[in-house]
Amino acid sequence: MEDYVVTQRGLTRRDFLRSGGALVVSFALPGCVSSVAPATAGAPFPAAGGVWPAKIDAASLDSWLAIGADGGVTACVGKIEAGMGIGTAFTQIVAEELDVPLERVTIVMGDTATTPDQRGTGSSNGIMTGGAALRRAGAEGRAALLELASKRLRVPVAELAVRDGVVFVAADPAKRVAYGELVGGQRFDVKVSEKPKVKNPRDYRVVGQPVPRLDIPPKVRGEYRYVADLVVPGMLHARVIRPPEAGAQLVRVDESQRLPGLLKVVHQGNFVAVVCEREEQAVEAARALHVEWSKPAPMYWTGYDALFEHLRSAKPKVTKADAGNRGDVEAALAGAARVVEARYDYPFQSHASMGPACAVADVREGGAIVWSGGQKPYPLRHALAELLQLPAEKVRVIWMPGPGSYGMNDADDCAADCALVARAMGKPVRLQYMRHDATGWDPKGPPATFRMRAALDASHAVRAWDCEARGFSGDIRPSGTDVAGDTLAGQLTGRKAKSKDAPQFPEEGYDFPAKRKVSHLLPWDHSLGTGLRTAHLRDPDGMATCFASESFADEVAYAMGVDPVEFRLRHLGDPAHAAVVKAAAEKAGWRSHTAPRAPRGRVVRGQGLAYAPRHGSLVAVVADLEVDRATGGFRVTRFTVAHDCGFVINPLNLRGTIEANLMQAMSRAKHEAVRFDGTRVLSVDWLTYPIIDVTEAPDVVDIVLVNNVAGAKPVGAGEPTTRPVAAAIANALHDALGVRVRRVPFTPESVLAAIRA
Amino acid sequence: MARTIDFTVNGRRESVEADPRTPLLTVLRNDLGQHGPKFGCGLGQCGACTVHMDGVAIRSCATPVSSARGTHITTLEGLAGAGTLHAVQQAFIDEQAAQCGYCINGWIMTAAALLASNPHASEQEIRRGLSGLKCRCGTHMSILRAVRLAQARLGTARTA
Numbered sequence: 001m002e003d004y005v006v007t008q009r010g011l012t013r014r015d016f017l018r019s020g021g022a023l024v025v026s027f028a029l030p031g032c033v034s035s036v037a038p039a040t041a042g043a044p045f046p047a048a049g050g051v052w053p054a055k056i057d058a059a060s061l062d063s064w065l066a067i068g069a070d071g072g073v074t075a076c077v078g079k080i081e082a083g084m085g086i087g088t089a090f091t092q093i094v095a096e097e098l099d100v101p102l103e104r105v106t107i108v109m110g111d112t113a114t115t116p117d118q119r120g121t122g123s124s125n126g127i128m129t130g131g132a133a134l135r136r137a138g139a140e141g142r143a144a145l146l147e148l149a150s151k152r153l154r155v156p157v158a159e160l161a162v163r164d165g166v167v168f169v170a171a172d173p174a175k176r177v178a179y180g181e182l183v184g185g186q187r188f189d190v191k192v193s194e195k196p197k198v199k200n201p202r203d204y205r206v207v208g209q210p211v212p213r214l215d216i217p218p219k220v221r222g223e224y225r226y227v228a229d230l231v232v233p234g235m236l237h238a239r240v241i242r243p244p245e246a247g248a249q250l251v252r253v254d255e256s257q258r259l260p261g262l263l264k265v266v267h268q269g270n271f272v273a274v275v276c277e278r279e280e281q282a283v284e285a286a287r288a289l290h291v292e293w294s295k296p297a298p299m300y301w302t303g304y305d306a307l308f309e310h311l312r313s314a315k316p317k318v319t320k321a322d323a324g325n326r327g328d329v330e331a332a333l334a335g336a337a338r339v340v341e342a343r344y345d346y347p348f349q350s351h352a353s354m355g356p357a358c359a360v361a362d363v364r365e366g367g368a369i370v371w372s373g374g375q376k377p378y379p380l381r382h383a384l385a386e387l388l389q390l391p392a393e394k395v396r397v398i399w400m401p402g403p404g405s406y407g408m409n410d411a412d413d414c415a416a417d418c419a420l421v422a423r424a425m426g427k428p429v430r431l432q433y434m435r436h437d438a439t440g441w442d443p444k445g446p447p448a449t450f451r452m453r454a455a456l457d458a459s460h461a462v463r464a465w466d467c468e469a470r471g472f473s474g475d476i477r478p479s480g481t482d483v484a485g486d487t488l489a490g491q492l493t494g495r496k497a498k499s500k501d502a503p504q505f506p507e508e509g510y511d512f513p514a515k516r517k518v519s520h521l522l523p524w525d526h527s528l529g530t531g532l533r534t535a536h537l538r539d540p541d542g543m544a545t546c547f548a549s550e551s552f553a554d555e556v557a558y559a560m561g562v563d564p565v566e567f568r569l570r571h572l573g574d575p576a577h578a579a580v581v582k583a584a585a586e587k588a589g590w591r592s593h594t595a596p597r598a599p600r601g602r603v604v605r606g607q608g609l610a611y612a613p614r615h616g617s618l619v620a621v622v623a624d625l626e627v628d629r630a631t632g633g634f635r636v637t638r639f640t641v642a643h644d645c646g647f648v649i650n651p652l653n654l655r656g657t658i659e660a661n662l663m664q665a666m667s668r669a670k671h672e673a674v675r676f677d678g679t680r681v682l683s684v685d686w687l688t689y690p691i692i693d694v695t696e697a698p699d700v701v702d703i704v705l706v707n708n709v710a711g712a713k714p715v716g717a718g719e720p721t722t723r724p725v726a727a728a729i730a731n732a733l734h735d736a737l738g739v740r741v742r743r744v745p746f747t748p749e750s751v752l753a754a755i756r757a
Numbered sequence: 758m759a760r761t762i763d764f765t766v767n768g769r770r771e772s773v774e775a776d777p778r779t780p781l782l783t784v785l786r787n788d789l790g791q792h793g794p795k796f797g798c799g800l801g802q803c804g805a806c807t808v809h810m811d812g813v814a815i816r817s818c819a820t821p822v823s824s825a826r827g828t829h830i831t832t833l834e835g836l837a838g839a840g841t842l843h844a845v846q847q848a849f850i851d852e853q854a855a856q857c858g859y860c861i862n863g864w865i866m867t868a869a870a871l872l873a874s875n876p877h878a879s880e881q882e883i884r885r886g887l888s889g890l891k892c893r894c895g896t897h898m899s900i901l902r903a904v905r906l907a908q909a910r911l912g913t914a915r916t917a
Contacts, residue, residue, distance in 0.1 A: 083857030083894055212853060219858035220846045220865060222793025222833035229792040279787055280779045354805060354859040354893045355797050403859035404893045435798040652853060656899060660856050663895025686802040686891060695884045697897040
């Protein structure tokens with residue numbers, strides 16, 4: 001079996017450490033250089049029989065890089081590229097600290113055998129944790145190379161300078177030596193000290209620049225290799241067959257049925273798959289195979305009204321209170337001159353990634369290699385080891401790019417399914433889902449319902465703010481695949497998911513005398529193994545909680561007779577929070593108002609703002625839109641975003657990421673709710689799960705970067721813009737129409753119903 | 758039953774043995790090594806599988822390979838000329854018009870066919886012409902910029 005390495009330029013043979021000479025930077029002993037590199041780099045793996053280190057521990061070995069005799073730099077990081085350009089940002093960071101050209105840097109990500117376990121990508125922390133580790137490793141590498149150069153050139157380090165991977169004497173640039181020459185054919189192991197001397201951000205030349213993404217040229221040429229494009233010699237093709245109804249049990253499967261190319265029917269518990277020689281045969285066999293299932297009792301509700309009624313009334317498994325709760329909310333509500341109250345509902349949503357998940361697996365006696373497109377290959381490795389009953393050392397997960405990834409989509413499920421099938425075959429197997437497997441069975445973003453209340457006194461001041469969230473228990477909402485029970489294959493073979501109870505609190509910075517947020521989490525364990533089980537979807541719970549909280553902020557502002565922007569500026573104590581609100585309002589040309597416009601004519605305009613903090617990032621969004629009062633249809637004509645994620649590594653990438661967050665979040669706000677009946681998920685393709693169309697794209701997106709200064713710590717940008725979008729649109733609809741939509745999605749029917757109510 | 762089907766892919770004559778009902782996409786990807794077109798839905802709903810058949814953008818996931826007999830197929834890999842990218846490809850790079858990039862084949866191939874048949878397409882015609890293609894990451898703004906840029910460059914090239 002070939003030994004693969006995935007870089008942002010695609011899939012290549014692993015050879016970067018095969019050449020003997022390298023200066024290798026690691027964070028601790030013994031490190032992956034001494035223990036991993038010889039085992040993996042010295043020779044090709046025996047067929048799927050490799051033994052890989054139990055853990056390349058991020059805590060003790062954050063990251064490493066190698067500078068080869070040719071001057072090329074290879075950096076490894078425990079993150080993955082989800083399509084937002086993080087590979088390019090990492091390249092910039094390494095090139096900056098080492099003073100080498102961008103094209104000399106190769107980033108390796110997401111291979112559990114060769115890259116440090118940073119869990120993977122999630123929570124928009126790639127730059128914060130992955131970038132910080134690479135920065136330190138790069139700085140240490142540069143210092144070590146300067147030491148070597150100092151000896152070679154017989155000049156103190158302080159008198160040396162570096163440019164494009166060449167060290168020279170500052171006063172006499174003719175005296176020079178390239179990194180590659182310094183390394184020569186020798187091997188140097190360098191440990192990263194406690195506090196490596198990283199560059200002062202004011203001296204950056206590459207970081208902070210709008211470097212074009214390295215992955216885009218191969219993507220537009222059709223040369224970028226996704227996991228779906230991987231061809232392993234001799235691989236077979238598989239497809240899965242899911243229960244037709246939630247909770248249905250497998251009664252009988254016809255293993256003797258003769259179908260073209262059918263090699264085997266693999267089944268265990270309620271997991272069923274077919275394996276064929278050719279892909280189209282597997283597609284056909286999955287359709288044609290006779291499988292008998294039991295008829296289960298309905299597990300779902302008749303629709304969203306019934307679901308939200310259940311969420312509002314069922315007994316919680318656990319209730320959590322926010323750490324920031326303060327004051328006597330009950331007393332304030334009891335003594336209020338006026339209580340403002342509203343309920344908001346947020347539905348199930350699908351990741352609905354562009355392509356159904358795909359995985360390739362080779363599972364043999366000696367071990368397992370699984371190629372997967374999921375965001376978190378490191379925990380997945382342990383879940384697969386559990387599923388396959390192998391020690392972790394015998395399992396290697398190699399990430400390859402997937403078809404879009406916004407949390408925990410169907411990728412890990414597919415990897416687990418593929419591993420089970422490959423084990424049964426003893427040969428490499430490629431398994432790709434069909435569209436109905438992907439949309440119908442991916443773990444869904446969870447629904448929630450909120451009851452918001454505010455107590456106003458006689459002078460219209462807010463005395464108390466109250467948020468009661470009701471949703472499903474975090475125990476069925478895993479943030480990653482940590483155990484076999486977190487995968488569909490695990491659940492269909494009788495395992496349970498495991499995660500911690502995550503409360504659904506809105507994040508905001510309003511200063512009110514009394515404040516209370518509680519989150520009731522309801523049990524629904526029996527949804528496991530069905531198409532409505534839930535998991536993290538981009539900015540988990542953030543869109544839902546912010547939709548409630550920021551819609552309500554507008555409702556309270558109107559009740560007080562205060563302009564919505566003025567309301568926020570008045571109550572946001574932290575100037576950084578107020579800064580994004582102010583910046584967005586100014587850029588958008590905020591039209592100050594204390595009441596909605598009086599709608600006249602068929603097409604009316606509205607403007608709405610919402611803001612959100614997210615784990616240290618801050619975003620405010622203004623939506624300008626036009627609504628057709630006759631149809632209820634609307635189009636956002638302009639988005640204005642003020643975005644504070646600290647110092648920006650690559651403003652060009654950031655723009656693309658912000659715009660994409662806006663479009664995806666607008667899609668979710670306007671269109672998306674997973675349809676279901678009592679026993680089935682009815683959203684199974686793009687007709688039954690519609691998303692945004694290009695005809696709906698705004699005319700303009702304006703972005704203001706706030707706090708983008710050299711000293712500001714870079715924080716996450718992958719998700720924050722998503723958070724306030726639904727609320728900004730709802731607030732703009734209210735401005736236009738004078739009515740509230742309090743349930744996502746804002747379909748023409750629901751807008752029309754609000755107009756007519 | 759497998760049949761022999763002959764057609765041209767990116768200027769090269771190919772002969773494949775396949776069940777005639779097999780989607781053209783599957784044959785392109787698995788038998789002819791063309792990985793530009795992607796499997797997105799298998800239902801003709803998303804456009805990730807788009808290729809040109811005799812210059813017309815078609816959805817290869819919903820086209821049986823038998824109907825490719827005798828035609829000229831162009832995939833994303835074959836869109837570029839010798840040593841130079843198609844104007845649409847170059848514009849997608851210049852406008853950074855991709856996130857995960859899985860759908861981008863469909864947008865590039867559809868936009869190239871659109872601008873070839875309607876070089877002076879208005880903004881509305883561009884949007885309508887690209888309507889029905891899906892992009893889950895939400896790259897729409899930069900895609901629209903890229904198509905406008907390609908249109909402007911193609912116009913410049915024609916008048917020059």
